[in-house]
Amino acid sequence: MTTAANAPARNLMRPGEELVPTHCPFCGMQCAMYMRLDRATGKVVGVEPRYDFPVNGGRMCPKGVVAFEQINHPERLTRPLIRKNGELQPASWDEALDLVAGRFRELQGRYGKDTIGLYGGVSMTNEKCYVAGKFARVALGTRNIDYNGRFCMSSAAAGANKAVGIDRGLFNPWNDVELAEVIILGGSNTAECHPTAIGYIWRARDNGARLVVIDPRRTPTARLADVHLALRPGTDSALVNGLLHVLIRDNLIDQAFIDSRTRGFEAMKELVMRDYAPDQVARITGVKAELIEKAAHIYGEAKTGMVMYARGAEQQSKGVDNVLSYINLMLVTGKIGKPGCGGGTLTGQGNGQGGREHGQKADQLPGYRKISDPEARAYICKVWGIDESELPGAGCSAYELLQAMGRSEVRALYLYCSNPLVSAPDNNSVRQFLENLDFLVVADFFLSESAALADVVLPAAVWAEDDGTTTNAEGRVIRSRKAQEPVGEAKPDWWIMREISRRLGRGQYFDYDSPQDIFEELRLASKGGPADYSGITYERIERENGVFWPAPEDDPGADNARMFTQRFAHPDGRAMIHAVPYRPAGEVPDAEYPYYLTTGRLVFHYLSGTQTRRLPFLMQQAPEPFVEVHPDLAARLGLVHGGKARLRTRRGDMALTVKVTATIRPDTVFVPYHWGDRLSANQLTNPALDPVSRMPEFKTCAVAIEPVS
Ligand SMILES: Nc1nc2c(c(=O)[nH]1)N[C@H]1C(S)=C(S)[C@@H](COP(=O)(O)OP(=O)(O)OC[C@H]3O[C@@H](n4cnc5c(=O)[nH]c(N)nc54)[C@H](O)[C@@H]3O)O[C@H]1N2
Ligand SMILES: Nc1nc2c(c(=O)[nH]1)N[C@H]1C(S)=C(S)[C@@H](COP(=O)(O)OP(=O)(O)OC[C@H]3O[C@@H](n4cnc5c(=O)[nH]c(N)nc54)[C@H](O)[C@@H]3O)O[C@H]1N2
Ligand code: SF4
Ligand SMILES: [Mo]
Numbered sequence: 001m002t003t004a005a006n007a008p009a010r011n012l013m014r015p016g017e018e019l020v021p022t023h024c025p026f027c028g029m030q031c032a033m034y035m036r037l038d039r040a041t042g043k044v045v046g047v048e049p050r051y052d053f054p055v056n057g058g059r060m061c062p063k064g065v066v067a068f069e070q071i072n073h074p075e076r077l078t079r080p081l082i083r084k085n086g087e088l089q090p091a092s093w094d095e096a097l098d099l100v101a102g103r104f105r106e107l108q109g110r111y112g113k114d115t116i117g118l119y120g121g122v123s124m125t126n127e128k129c130y131v132a133g134k135f136a137r138v139a140l141g142t143r144n145i146d147y148n149g150r151f152c153m154s155s156a157a158a159g160a161n162k163a164v165g166i167d168r169g170l171f172n173p174w175n176d177v178e179l180a181e182v183i184i185l186g187g188s189n190t191a192e193c194h195p196t197a198i199g200y201i202w203r204a205r206d207n208g209a210r211l212v213v214i215d216p217r218r219t220p221t222a223r224l225a226d227v228h229l230a231l232r233p234g235t236d237s238a239l240v241n242g243l244l245h246v247l248i249r250d251n252l253i254d255q256a257f258i259d260s261r262t263r264g265f266e267a268m269k270e271l272v273m274r275d276y277a278p279d280q281v282a283r284i285t286g287v288k289a290e291l292i293e294k295a296a297h298i299y300g301e302a303k304t305g306m307v308m309y310a311r312g313a314e315q316q317s318k319g320v321d322n323v324l325s326y327i328n329l330m331l332v333t334g335k336i337g338k339p340g341c342g343g344g345t346l347t348g349q350g351n352g353q354g355g356r357e358h359g360q361k362a363d364q365l366p367g368y369r370k371i372s373d374p375e376a377r378a379y380i381c382k383v384w385g386i387d388e389s390e391l392p393g394a395g396c397s398a399y400e401l402l403q404a405m406g407r408s409e410v411r412a413l414y415l416y417c418s419n420p421l422v423s424a425p426d427n428n429s430v431r432q433f434l435e436n437l438d439f440l441v442v443a444d445f446f447l448s449e450s451a452a453l454a455d456v457v458l459p460a461a462v463w464a465e466d467d468g469t470t471t472n473a474e475g476r477v478i479r480s481r482k483a484q485e486p487v488g489e490a491k492p493d494w495w496i497m498r499e500i501s502r503r504l505g506r507g508q509y510f511d512y513d514s515p516q517d518i519f520e521e522l523r524l525a526s527k528g529g530p531a532d533y534s535g536i537t538y539e540r541i542e543r544e545n546g547v548f549w550p551a552p553e554d555d556p557g558a559d560n561a562r563m564f565t566q567r568f569a570h571p572d573g574r575a576m577i578h579a580v581p582y583r584p585a586g587e588v589p590d591a592e593y594p595y596y597l598t599t600g601r602l603v604f605h606y607l608s609g610t611q612t613r614r615l616p617f618l619m620q621q622a623p624e625p626f627v628e629v630h631p632d633l634a635a636r637l638g639l640v641h642g643g644k645a646r647l648r649t650r651r652g653d654m655a656l657t658v659k660v661t662a663t664i665r666p667d668t669v670f671v672p673y674h675w676g677d678r679l680s681a682n683q684l685t686n687p688a689l690d691p692v693s694r695m696p697e698f699k700t701c702a703v704a705i706e707p708v709s
Contacts, residue, residue, distance in 0.1 A: 012048045016040060020483040021050055024064040025123060025463040026606050028169070028347035028473035029196050031056035031064050035071075035464055035483035044071045044464055044483050053545060055174055055472065061195035063606055066615050070462060071484065073614055076445055077459035078488020088447075088457060093489060093499070096456055100414075101503030103439045103455075104140065107412050113392070117401050117410040118145040121417030122152075122355025124493060125468025125480065126533075127518040129351065130366060130525070131494040131510070132416070133359025138384055138509045139501035143392035144410055146362040148418040150398035151425075153352050154693035155314035156345035159323025163331070163576055165569030166530050167368065168475040168549065169353050171342040172306070173561040178203045179340030181302035184212045184295075186236060186326050187312020187699070188346050191220040192603035194473070197346070198224075210302070212295045214239065215312055216598060217628070217670055218663035227295045230665055233596045233700035234585035235285040236313045240325035241582065242281030243296045245272045247332055252300025257334030261568070264577035268328060271579040284582060286665070300333060304340030311348065311600070315698040317586040317688040324578040331577050337564035347473035349607075350463075354471030357531035358522060362395035366522060367529020376529070383525045384509060397694035399424060399687055406433040416443035416460070416493055421450040422608035422676045425685040425696040426651045443496055448610040449676040458496055461486040468515040469541065474561070476546040477536050494518060527553065530569070585700045586688030589667070593649060593702035595633070596668040599681045600699075609674035625675050627656040629705075630666040634658065637705055644708035647671070649701055652683035655708050669705065673698075 012019060012034070019034040032053030036046040047068045049058035070076075080096035081088040107115050118136045122129060129147075136145035149157075157167040164171070177183065177200035191198045201224065205211060213225040214236065222228045231239050247253050248269055258265045278289035299305055307329050313322040323345070330336040330343060347353045358366045366383075369376035371394050381388045396404060402424060404410045413434070424430045434440060434453050442454040445462050465486040471477045486492070498510040512518045516538055527534035534553035541547055548561045567573035589595055604622040605612040612618045627645055629637075639645050641660040646653060647669070655678075656671060664670055673681035686701035 017045070019048060020481050022464060022481045022483060023470065023478060024060065024067055025350050026063050026067060027194060028349060028352050029056060029194050030350055030470055030472040030478060031060050031196050033060060033064060035068060037483050042484055044068050055474070056196040059196045059199060062604055062621070063612060063618065066617050068464070069615050070611055071464050072487060075447070075614055076487050076490070077447060077457060078490060079459060080489070081457040083455045088454070096458060097499050097503055100441050100456055101500050104412060105504065107438060111411055113141040114144050114395070115409070115411045116140050116142045116144065117405065117413045118142070119398065119401060119413060119415045119418060119420065120145070120147040120360050122147060122149050122349045122351045122360070123463070124355060124417050125351060125466070125470055125515065126354040126358055126477070126522060127468045127515040128493045129355040129360045130358040130522045131497050131512070131518055133364070133366065134384065134509070135497040135501060137392055138386060139497070139504050139506040141390065141392060143362070143395035144401055144404070145360060145395055146398040146401050147355065147360045148398065148423065149349070149352055149356045149361065150694060151315070151423065151696060151698070152311070152348045153345065153356055155316070155319025155690055155695040156309070156323050157356060158320045158693040159327065160344065162320070163324055163327040163578065164564060165575070166563070168344070168563060169347040170308070170344040170474045171336065171563040172344070173474050173476070173548070174200050176340055176342060176562060177201060177306055178207065180204055180209055180304050180306040181340070182210045182212065182299050182305040184214070184299060184305070184307045184329065185221060186214040186307070186309035187314065188308060188310035189215065189219040189221050189312070189600065190346065191224070193310065193601050194346055195603060210298050212298060216596070216665045216668045227291055227298065229287045229291055229295060231285040231287050232665065233598045233668055234316055234588070235582070236322040237318060237325045237580050238276065238281055238284040238582035239287060239292070240329060241272045241276035241580065242278050242285070242292045243299070244268070244328055244332060245276045245281070246278060246293055246296035247300045248273060250297070250300065252296065253332045254334030258332060262331050262575045262577050264579070265332070268577050268579040271581060275581070299329065304338070305333070305335045306341065307343035308346055310346040312699055314345070315695060316700060317690050317697045318583050319690045319695045320692045321580045321583070325580050328577055328580070331575050337562065339562070342562065342564070351470040353473065353475060354469070354477065357471070358526065362397055367526030367533070368531035369529045379528070380525060383521070386509070397689070399689060399696055400694065402430055402433045405437055408436060411437060412439040412441070413437055414441045415450060419448040419450045419608035419610050421453065422680050422682065423673070425682055425687040425698060427680055427682040428652050429687070443493060444610070445490060446610050446614065448608065459488065459490040460496070461490045461492040465490065466492040466515060469519060471549065472546070474548065476548050477533065477541060478546040479538060479541045586697050587650070587686050587701045589702045593704045595703050595705060597647065597649065597684060597701050597703035598668060598670050598699050599673045599685060600670065602672045602674065605672070605674035607674065609676065612674065625656060625672050625679050625681065626659040628659050628661050628664045628670040630664050631660055631662055632666040634660045638707050639705070646706050646708050647684055648704045649684040649686070651685065654678060654683050669703065
């Protein structure tokens with residue numbers, strides 16, 4: 001629906017077409033765009049910029065401009081598939097759904113309710129994520145549901161909950177970045193991974209801001225920096241302790257803020273003053289002491305500043321510690337809760353924020369409630385109309401769910417919106433876990449590597465074939481719109497879950513006919529929780545161009561775009577400063593595996609690549625993975641640019657094309673992870689988990705490298 005507020009510039013309109021306002025399905029920027037709909041065929045035929053949405057103001061990145069090409073892609077799954085005689089063969093929805101419900105019921109009868117696992121993803125709308133959490137608990141009665149945000153946002157979430165008492169990715173709206181005199185980016189390749197956010201950083205620099213980037217690679221983002229701290233992978237907490245040491249030593253802290261708004265300063269001070277002087281930190285991190293001094297002074301002397309971090313710091317077996325360290329910087333300098341002051345995590349997936357608030361996580365109920373909290377349980381059971389004895393407790397985290405499949409504790413999996421055969425760490429083991437299942441159901445719109453192993457494949461609708469809301473990296477709840485009918489017999493995920501529930505005799509709890517029906521229930525279920533959406537309606541989103549949460553119904557005027565202006569979300573209103581002693585990564589280089597391996601992203605591909613590897617323009621730009629090697633290391637190992645290298649870790653090995661580049665530390669190599677099978681970087685990665693967030697250590701392990709003749 002086009003309204004006055006989002007009416008397109010007239011010259012975008014073509015005869016016979018309609019412009020449907022929506023948002024890009026990929027990253028957490030959730031850039032606004034129009035789908036061009038051809039009225040005669042009812043099909044999306046292109047994309048146009050939308051200037052009315054403040055976050056991207058018409059800008060899009062190379063993935064956004066071709067995203068529409070997936071919608072009517074020839075490889076879309078258009079019918080359910082059932083494996084017969086070893087082959088996936090077309091079937092009717094009735095046949096597929098009867099089989100799924102029947103097998104789930106049978107396995108639960110034999111092995112108990114928790115034998116069914118659900119493994120999801122947050123490329124889905126809030127409505128779908130909400131239904132998924134309820135589907136697990138109410139239709140299937142299993143505690144075993146978790147999702148790919150465990151690999152993405154879980155360390156940032158746990159860190160923020162501990163430090164500031166609430167987990168809203170960015171504590172500020174994007175435009176606060178332009179008011180900052182200094183920006184620290186820790187483990188974020190913003191230019192490639194949140195491309196339209198880089199405009200905010202450019203504008204801040206035009207206003208005189210200085211940029212500090214903490215990354216083992218001189219990425220396109222790091223090239224913009226005034227100070228680039230190219231640390232050894234896995235050493236963020238030590239580096240930040242060094243920055244804190246200098247800030248305290250040189251009195252660049254805000255003692256009044258520390259005294260009135262925080263707890264825990266003295267213990268942290270004792271630790272960093274004792275063990276983290278710049279020369280001590282230089283030995284751990286490989287970053288020169290002068291650069292640590294310089295970065296601390298740039299941040300400490302500025303009046304305003306933002307600290308933002310992403311997966312580089314978080315995807316570690318101490319990701320939570322790293323997040324606490326970065327938040328310490330904001331707290332000791334009082335640079336939080338004021339214009340141009342704050343920061344937080346850069347949410348990855350399109351709905352990485354909303355998708356982690358409404359019950360897809362193993363230990364969570366809607367509204368960011370804890371499943372172990374008796375009051376939360378009682379409230380949600382009332383909303384859902386079930387008895388509390390029917391509501392399961394907490395399940396296990398995503399990687400542990402996969403491991404439980406390997407031990408046959410989970411015998412059937414409903415996998416939707418994720419491709420763990422490519423994206424999970426140590427995926428040679430993951431293949432065994434998936435193959436050990438008695439029954440695998442996958443809902444996807446393409447036949448992903450994981451879907452190819454399934455017993456039943458269910459064709460899902462793509463984002464542009466359904467309505468719903470997502471919550472962007474800032475915590476702004478926005479609307480995506482249905483532009484065309486699903487291709488073939490594809491159906492939205494909420495429809496599929498509803499139909500399975502009906503066959504399990506639980507249809508009365510899933511009586512929804514539209515995403516808006518679901519949203520109305522989500523509002524009620526989230527009411528009073530930390531992520532309170534009760535004051536948000538589809539109409540209000542429309543009117544205000546998105547609504548920031550928390551948005552309680554009884555406080556409609558609340559402006560929560562910038563958080564913590566008066567108080568933090570802990571019961572006493574104070575933030576917690578943590579003393580974070582540095583611990584080494586799960587695996588560090590040794591004589592047999594002498595180098596650091598880190599993995600991450602390219603601007604042209606998205607996640608496990610099932611979507612972007614199907615789009616010709618993106619494949620032309622980045623047809624295959626490679627390993628980035630510093631010229632010194634290449635010379636030492638006899639590797640040549642364009643030649644092949646074999647990488648070997650304790651989990652697996654693979655051959656890759658060598659890209660010799662001076663933009664990486666000489667002791668570290670980098671591989672992008674967007675490809676499957678023998679091209680998958682996750683053959684190599686270490687599944688060591690953070691003890692709190694259960695986040696795997698994608699960002700560092702020990703690797704051996706040799707030339708392949
Ligand atoms: N083009 C593109 N954009 C995306 C995505 C995509 O797949 N492709 N995915 C989206 C999603 S889901 C996510 S989670 C985000 C991820 O966004 P980012 O976190 O920005 O992306 P990554 O490339 O995973 O990692 C960022 C940087 O961390 C660095 N790094 C490695 N080890 C360390 C370390 O020990 N410490 C520090 N400080 N840095 C380290 C890497 O060199 C890398 O440049 O991107 C989102 N946007
Ligand atoms: N080595 C290494 N591994 C990593 C990372 C890393 O940095 N390094 N990063 C991790 C991170 S941050 C993330 S987020 C994960 C992501 O990894 P995955 O969870 O595997 O994410 P996707 O590749 O997006 O997989 C989503 C699948 O669901 C489908 N899909 C998309 N939308 C929908 C929908 O609405 N409904 C349904 N049913 N299907 C849909 C897509 O076609 C695709 O096949 O990878 C993690 N793995
Ligand atoms: S920056 Fe992110 S949301 Fe925007 S167009 Fe690119 S992938 Fe899509
Ligand atoms: Mo992610």
